[in-house]
Amino acid sequence: MTLLTKILVVSSALAAVAFAQTLEVQTSPDPCTVLNKATGAGNMTYQQVANCYKSIAFNPKDAKATIDTLTKFYDDVFVFRDLAMTPNLPSPFTLKPVDPLAELRRIGRKHYRRDFDFHGDLASFANSFQDAHVKYADKTKSGLEDCEVLSINGRAARSALQSHADTHTGFSKDAGVRFNFALASHTYWPAAKLWLDTPGMFSMRPYLPETPHIDYVLQCKDRKIHRLRKEWDILPLVEPDTFTDRATFVSNFCAHSKQKSENKPPTNDTQHRLSSPKAMAKATVMTDLVAALYLREHGQMPDPSLKDFPDAKQWAGNNTAAYQLRSMPHVGVLVVPTMEQDSKTEIPAIQGYLQQLAKNGVTHIILDMTGNFGGEEHFASLLPTVFFKTTNKATHSHKHRYRVTPAMQKLAETNLQNGMPFTDWDPRALADLQFRLYKTSSPFAKDSVHLTFNGRAATYSQWVYLDYDFNIVDQSITYPWSNDPSKIIILTDGQCGSACGMTSDHFVHTHGVRAVGVGGHQHRALSMFSFAGASVVTVDEYIDAFKSLGLEAPIQYLPYANSVSIGFRYIVSGNDTQPLEYNPKRYPAALRLDYNTDIARRHDKLWAAVAKTAWK
Numbered sequence: 001m002t003l004l005t006k007i008l009v010v011s012s013a014l015a016a017v018a019f020a021q022t023l024e025v026q027t028s029p030d031p032c033t034v035l036n037k038a039t040g041a042g043n044m045t046y047q048q049v050a051n052c053y054k055s056i057a058f059n060p061k062d063a064k065a066t067i068d069t070l071t072k073f074y075d076d077v078f079v080f081r082d083l084a085m086t087p088n089l090p091s092p093f094t095l096k097p098v099d100p101l102a103e104l105r106r107i108g109r110k111h112y113r114r115d116f117d118f119h120g121d122l123a124s125f126a127n128s129f130q131d132a133h134v135k136y137a138d139k140t141k142s143g144l145e146d147c148e149v150l151s152i153n154g155r156a157a158r159s160a161l162q163s164h165a166d167t168h169t170g171f172s173k174d175a176g177v178r179f180n181f182a183l184a185s186h187t188y189w190p191a192a193k194l195w196l197d198t199p200g201m202f203s204m205r206p207y208l209p210e211t212p213h214i215d216y217v218l219q220c221k222d223r224k225i226h227r228l229r230k231e232w233d234i235l236p237l238v239e240p241d242t243f244t245d246r247a248t249f250v251s252n253f254c255a256h257s258k259q260k261s262e263n264k265p266p267t268n269d270t271q272h273r274l275s276s277p278k279a280m281a282k283a284t285v286m287t288d289l290v291a292a293l294y295l296r297e298h299g300q301m302p303d304p305s306l307k308d309f310p311d312a313k314q315w316a317g318n319n320t321a322a323y324q325l326r327s328m329p330h331v332g333v334l335v336v337p338t339m340e341q342d343s344k345t346e347i348p349a350i351q352g353y354l355q356q357l358a359k360n361g362v363t364h365i366i367l368d369m370t371g372n373f374g375g376e377e378h379f380a381s382l383l384p385t386v387f388f389k390t391t392n393k394a395t396h397s398h399k400h401r402y403r404v405t406p407a408m409q410k411l412a413e414t415n416l417q418n419g420m421p422f423t424d425w426d427p428r429a430l431a432d433l434q435f436r437l438y439k440t441s442s443p444f445a446k447d448s449v450h451l452t453f454n455g456r457a458a459t460y461s462q463w464v465y466l467d468y469d470f471n472i473v474d475q476s477i478t479y480p481w482s483n484d485p486s487k488i489i490i491l492t493d494g495q496c497g498s499a500c501g502m503t504s505d506h507f508v509h510t511h512g513v514r515a516v517g518v519g520g521h522q523h524r525a526l527s528m529f530s531f532a533g534a535s536v537v538t539v540d541e542y543i544d545a546f547k548s549l550g551l552e553a554p555i556q557y558l559p560y561a562n563s564v565s566i567g568f569r570y571i572v573s574g575n576d577t578q579p580l581e582y583n584p585k586r587y588p589a590a591l592r593l594d595y596n597t598d599i600a601r602r603h604d605k606l607w608a609a610v611a612k613t614a615w616k
Ligand SMILES: *[C@@H]1O[C@H](CO)[C@@H](O)[C@H](O)[C@H]1NC(C)=O
Pocket: 038, 041, 043, 045
């Protein structure tokens, strides 16, 4: 376990910071002025960031507006409002039940002195669902890479990491996946067509860490014990002089900018309409950050010859990539680092890559979905169609339901009457169980259904499917592994989120493909995907859907720039009745691998280990 990378990312967009009047105390010098000067000099310290953040006083008026908006948003739109209260969910899930409305009530009543603490509580609340859809947002080459971390801040390393991951990541309902998320990994970088070391969420924090440094105890190859104190490196994501003091820090970064969301152009493009780029915000940020870190360290793009591994040749690659193992030439790998793909170009590209692998003797294929945080549902439906002949669109689409309120019924009806622009509640993008597109608002209005979860009742839509363009896949192209689940393996570290989980669910539960889960905890099942069971909407997107149709929105924008997103459609796997998000039996990967130094460092070795596990 190598954990010597520490980056503190200071970003208004990512950090849950505050917006408020200034505190009377501590006016001179203004800690945010001090921070800006340090940003300009390129030597910000942890303490300077902390002083500026923490100097902003709690604002009861804005806090009340925040709690009011969030309460109505969670109450009306959050599709897991009642399911989140489910107690005692079995393995591989490890999470506590949450009553979102009671939690918001508790935070709303609490007295705060600093806005920083109020927002800290809201961020913990969002993380408590362990659902990355619910969100409020240096690499030091020291010669110690081969050391084992024994302890972190005086605590056994594994338990320190797990505890951090449980509290701060909000990423998965499975503790093993949260653990993977905290650790460093590799990320395929499409722009450079090669792999980068990516710091995990323990060492790269999009918020202010609790302590200014971390104490490590390491045991290295020479068996000697090393003690190391690492200060945080601070990566400013804003230019100097973007703020000059506390007041401009607050107004430039923390206050909600209404322009931005109101100016969003309406769209009539099917692809865009059906996609959920919101789910990808995180992955986009991660990839960009990792690339930025690389360039900051090296000053130039990586050498393209590095795209091959000692044991794997890259035949082709762009947004996805195709490799063939040299030691086992019958094994090929399709790397799918994200579902945020332009299906119209990427699906034909993938079909071409796979033909090239087949031509060179590949008969068995690994689909590498590690670190894939999701993206387009459209792409999630098309990818399995490349591997399995499909005559019915419903085969690769998930049945799902929405919450239904009178406001949403009005939205659906107005959308039908006005035509433009499409919103997420437009019935014309939805199909019934025979995959006939809706021409009326009936799934939301007169046919809606009443369901009770954990003793609390709510109204939901009929089962619906999302429409997609089936003909993007050229089904006349076949490969040696076509329609043969025994020759296809999914590789996952559990960090296969959202649309990645949806596509995996089709491969595994519709077609019988096996998944190999890598990492997590020894002898414990690992989830093959996370937060697979929903599509997300932010407060702003929900409000803008109403405004775009000239309707009055049922909630107000938040006073703060924080992004708050929740699941608004729940899906089920196959003919299940239990929503996928809260159905642990759909999660465990059939096969497991533990990380060791070799496979943690080299993806070609990981692929070879997967092939040996799957096809022994
Ligand atoms: C940061 O850099 C400025 C300008 O180079 C210097 O005056 C100041 O002492 C430095 N501060 C720290 C904490 O190193």
